[in-house]
C-alpha cells in the first residue's frame with residue numbers, strides 16, 4: 022500500500038495490542054478475489070509491492086523483525102524501478118517510518134500484518150476543526166480497490182475496530198493526529214478541484230457524502246455512493 026504520511030510512536034509493548042485490537046477482516050469474504058483479476062500480476066492490488074509499498078512505524082519494525090520473517094526492508098529493486106524513483110520514495114518517508122516489503126500474499130501471516138495493511142484502503146478523516154469523524158478511502162486507489170466501489174461490504178466490526186484503534190493512537194500522539202488532519206485537508210483540496218463530494222463512513226455507523234468546501238455532511242444510502250473503473254456497474 023502507499024506510504025502513510027503520519028508519524029506516531031506507540032510504545033513498543035503496545036504493538037501486539039494494537040494489532041490484536043484491529044484484526045477484523047474488512048468484509049465477510051476475501052475482497053482480494055474481487056480485485057486481483059484486474060491486476061496484471063494476479064495479486065490483490067494492496068498486496069502487490071509493484072502497486073503499493075507499505076510504510077510502518079519504527080516501533081512496528083522493531084516488533085516485526087523480532088517476531089516474524091514475513092517482512093524485509095524495501096530494497097527498491099523488487100519491481101525493477103528506476104533508481105531515481107526509488108530515491109524519491111525514500112526521501113518522502115518520514116524519519117520515524119520505514120518502507121517494507123513482505124513475502125507476498127501467498128505467504129502472508131495475518132497476525133503480523135502491519136497497521137497499514139489493516140487500514141487499507143482507508144485513513145482516519147479529520148475535519149478542518151480537528152474532529153476525527155470517520156473513515157475516508159485513499160483516493161489514489163479509487164480505480165483499483167474493489168472495496169472503494171462497494172463500501173457497503175465493510176463490516177460494522179471492522180469500522181468499530183478502525184475507530185477504536187485510531188482513537189488509541191491519537192490519545193498518545195498529537196503528531197499522528199496532525200498528520201491525518203493535513204492528509205484530510207489535501208483530500209478536501211483534491212475533491213474541491215474535481216467538484217466532487219467525499220464518501221465517508223462515519224464513526225456513528227452511517228454513510229455520508231461530505232462537501233469539500235463547506236464540510237457539510239449529507240447522509241446517503243450506501244447504494245448511492247459512486248463506483249469506479251472496472252467496478253462501475255451499469
Ligand code: SF4
Nearest residue numbers: 052056065067166167
Ligand atoms: S482492500 Fe481493495 S485492493 Fe486490497 S484486496 Fe481488498 S479490494 Fe483488493
Ligand code: SF4
Nearest residue numbers: 068123125126129138
Ligand atoms: S503482509 Fe499480508 S496483507 Fe500486508 S501487504 Fe503483505 S500479503 Fe498483503
